[in-house]
Amino acid sequence: MDVHAPRPPGDSGLVVRDLAVSYGPVLALRGVSLDVPRGSVVAVLGGNGAGKSTLLRAVSGTLRFHRGGITAGEVTFGGKRLSGATTSAVVAGGVVQVPEGRRIFARMTVEENLRAGALGAPGRRSAAKAKERVLTLFPVLAERAGQRAGLLSGGEQQMLAIGRALMARPRMLLLDEPTLGLAPMMASRIADTVREINAGGTTVLLVEQNAAMALSLASHAYVLEVGEVVLSGPAAELATSDEVRRRYLGIEDAPEAAAGARPVLARWST
Numbered sequence: 001m002d003v004h005a006p007r008p009p010g011d012s013g014l015v016v017r018d019l020a021v022s023y024g025p026v027l028a029l030r031g032v033s034l035d036v037p038r039g040s041v042v043a044v045l046g047g048n049g050a051g052k053s054t055l056l057r058a059v060s061g062t063l064r065f066h067r068g069g070i071t072a073g074e075v076t077f078g079g080k081r082l083s084g085a086t087t088s089a090v091v092a093g094g095v096v097q098v099p100e101g102r103r104i105f106a107r108m109t110v111e112e113n114l115r116a117g118a119l120g121a122p123g124r125r126s127a128a129k130a131k132e133r134v135l136t137l138f139p140v141l142a143e144r145a146g147q148r149a150g151l152l153s154g155g156e157q158q159m160l161a162i163g164r165a166l167m168a169r170p171r172m173l174l175l176d177e178p179t180l181g182l183a184p185m186m187a188s189r190i191a192d193t194v195r196e197i198n199a200g201g202t203t204v205l206l207v208e209q210n211a212a213m214a215l216s217l218a219s220h221a222y223v224l225e226v227g228e229v230v231l232s233g234p235a236a237e238l239a240t241s242d243e244v245r246r247r248y249l250g251i252e253d254a255p256e257a258a259a260g261a262r263p264v265l266a267r268w269s270t
């Protein structure tokens with residue numbers, strides 16, 4: 001299925017148009033437009049301070065907790081306006097964010113964290129089903145159900161954070177740097193899980209500094225620089241574009257690379 005093909009109104013996924021966001025005098029985003037069609041994985045890449053987290057906050061209705069606000073443009077999901085909505089209204093609308101830094105409840109057990117994720121979700125009846133799905137995706141969370149979440153490894157905490165978000169049965173998941181600080185093996189496990197979640201029908205907006213990982217997961221990607229979209233297109237095309245390879249994938253223009261040697265992928269940082 002071509003998820004980027006035109007869809008009837010109301011069947012659209014996330015649509016961001018001409019978005020501007022400020023934190024007091026600090027203009028963090030300007031003129032940002034992007035589309036995340038239903039059923040797709042779309043990535044937003046960019047270095048420190050590019051505005052990636054700000055974009056997710058604008059979608060999830062959490063800007064006000066950071067003393068920020070939308071000053072222009074709008075965000076809609078499935079044709080319904082999210083900009084201006086409260087965080088709980090956004091969750092009720094099916095859009096749930098997994099925040100950067102995991103922010104699990106460290107003193108609560110794994111089980112209690114998952115239960116907290118189901119609070120505020122529409123209709124509690126299928127909570128058991130959601131939990132079953134989460135524990136199938138992350139069997140380790142079943143093994144550690146009674147343990148304090150703070151005792152989990154970094155990768156397991158990331159799994160718990162994603163699992164907690166899935167307990168709200170989102171139609172769309174917002175992921176903020178899910179592989180940050182993880183060892184490559186764990187990062188690739190998280191990437192596999194994101195693929196599996198998407199294959200189950202959940203639309204994903206993925207914010208990442210790890211451009212190589214994000215481009216391998218996404219169908220389309222956008223590059224943010226100092227609050228503006230400077231590049232966008234199909235992920236496969238961006239991954240092969242010289243500019244993206246050099247600037248965002250850290251691939252050197254060495255003669256052996258040009259001659260077809262295996263490129264070295266590096267984390268992009270500014």
Ligand code: ATP
Nearest residue numbers: 023026028046047048049050051052053054055066
């Ligand atoms: P990182 O990868 O470092 O998290 P980012 O791409 O997510 O970076 P943002 O955190 O969205 O970038 O920051 C975008 C801009 O907004 C930066 O200039 C940052 O300093 C500023 N900013 C972010 N949060 C606030 C805040 N609460 N108050 C004031 N300025 C902020």
